[in-house]
Amino acid sequence: MTDTTPPNDMPPASPGTDASSAETRITDILKSEQDGQGSNVLSFAALESVSVQNGHAHVSLATSRDNASRVEPLRPRVEAAIASLPGITGATLSFTSHRPATPAAANAPAQGGGHRPFNLGDKRRNAASRHAPETLLPGVKAVIAVASGKGGVGKSTTAVNLAVGLAREGLKTGLLDADIYGPSLPRMLGRNTRPDVVDGTILPIEAWGLKSMSIGYLVDENQAMIWRGPMVMGALTQFLGEVEWGELDVLVIDMPPGTGDAQLTLAQKLGPKLATGGAVIVSTPQDIALLDARRGVAMFERMETPILGVVENMSYFCCPNCNHRTELFGHGGAKAEAEKMGVPFLAEIPLLADIRASGDDGTPIILSAPDSEAAQAYKRLAQAVARSLSSEHSTKEPS
Numbered sequence: 001m002t003d004t005t006p007p008n009d010m011p012p013a014s015p016g017t018d019a020s021s022a023e024t025r026i027t028d029i030l031k032s033e034q035d036g037q038g039s040n041v042l043s044f045a046a047l048e049s050v051s052v053q054n055g056h057a058h059v060s061l062a063t064s065r066d067n068a069s070r071v072e073p074l075r076p077r078v079e080a081a082i083a084s085l086p087g088i089t090g091a092t093l094s095f096t097s098h099r100p101a102t103p104a105a106a107n108a109p110a111q112g113g114g115h116r117p118f119n120l121g122d123k124r125r126n127a128a129s130r131h132a133p134e135t136l137l138p139g140v141k142a143v144i145a146v147a148s149g150k151g152g153v154g155k156s157t158t159a160v161n162l163a164v165g166l167a168r169e170g171l172k173t174g175l176l177d178a179d180i181y182g183p184s185l186p187r188m189l190g191r192n193t194r195p196d197v198v199d200g201t202i203l204p205i206e207a208w209g210l211k212s213m214s215i216g217y218l219v220d221e222n223q224a225m226i227w228r229g230p231m232v233m234g235a236l237t238q239f240l241g242e243v244e245w246g247e248l249d250v251l252v253i254d255m256p257p258g259t260g261d262a263q264l265t266l267a268q269k270l271g272p273k274l275a276t277g278g279a280v281i282v283s284t285p286q287d288i289a290l291l292d293a294r295r296g297v298a299m300f301e302r303m304e305t306p307i308l309g310v311v312e313n314m315s316y317f318c319c320p321n322c323n324h325r326t327e328l329f330g331h332g333g334a335k336a337e338a339e340k341m342g343v344p345f346l347a348e349i350p351l352l353a354d355i356r357a358s359g360d361d362g363t364p365i366i367l368s369a370p371d372s373e374a375a376q377a378y379k380r381l382a383q384a385v386a387r388s389l390s391s392e393h394s395t396k397e398p399s
Contacts, residue, residue: 055089094234142277154313159254165382183216190362278306309344347381
């Protein structure tokens with residue numbers, strides 16, 4: 001039974017719109033819109049949540065994949081009908097589905113054990129063979145998840161420069177900002193544009209040779225995303241299944257920080273694509289960050305996602321005046337940790353003001369200062385990841 005009572009912490013609706021009355025009217029629309037056989041939307045889906053923010057209604061429906069295909073033809077009419085309600089200027093329907101965990105995830109131990117070295121190619125092939133067929137991202141050959149066990153370690157900056165670096169290596173590359181609560185991609189890519197929607201499909205924003213998508217393109221930069229879990233999952237599912245990514249060699253995903261529901265859901269939904277790509281774990285050298293990095297590695301290993309390696313960000317600071325090198329957060333901790341866990345160490349990125357400035361200015365440093373020490377470090381990271389992808393494609397067993 002679905003509880004459609006608005007939670008107490010539901011964000012306020014736009015001025016003049018009562019959230020509970022909007023939900024009642026939206027429920028009436030879901031009941032009234034019917035297909036050619038006389039079945040309405042709620043015949044195939046359950047209303048999970050309604051949020052009205054700045055006049056835009058976000059409606060989350062829980063349904064199965066098969067039933068979602070029956071609701072999909074009704075989506076344009078339903079969204080138009082909701083958008084015509086008083087006080088509402090637009091509407092988005094999101095579908096969520098709660099699927100059982102993969103056998104590997106279901107059988108994973110409750111408490112983590114030790115990490116052991118493994119052969120990356122064999123790990124990928126075994127993971128791909130154990131995951132169920134997946135229809136998401138049909139034109140994408142591989143997915144790379146850039147992750148961290150905690151926030152504030154420079155994961156998004158790493159993801160952006162890695163994606164641009166892969167594009168400069170000749171790979172057709174996309175970049176998805178999966179951090180719904182703290183989207184930074186529009187600012188870091190220098191784009192402040194709403195994407196076009198054609199026949200129900202969102203067209204990604206192109207920047208610096210990449211196709212990109214972020215919730216930041218769809219909401220105001222100052223708007224707080226006070227969303228419950230199902231709404232976050234619905235938005236991520238739409239970004240994976242309803243964006244025209246086209247043919248890509250690799251899609252880089254800037255993952256949310258931590259090891260929670262969003263990370264697990266993405267790993268489950270993208271199992272086969274991640275099996276031919278993998279995860280890049282970003283950490284700083286200090287012990288407290290490395291503790292969380294271990295959790296990130298453990299999560300992906302339990303989900304049978306290959307670990308491409310570890311990046312040590314903010315590895316050292318080099319004074320721009322005297323070139324004296326200072327290791328503010330220690331140094332070498334991530335490399336030592338990678339060796340201990342039996343995973344590759346990919347790069348050490350310096351702590352430089354130019355990296356911060358390039359992110360704020362909207363031009364990744366790998367482009368704005370290609371000869372700089374930081375840009376060269378990101379270039380080496382991209383080359384290492386590109387070699388890994390190339391190695392996987394050349395050693396992949398015939399289907």
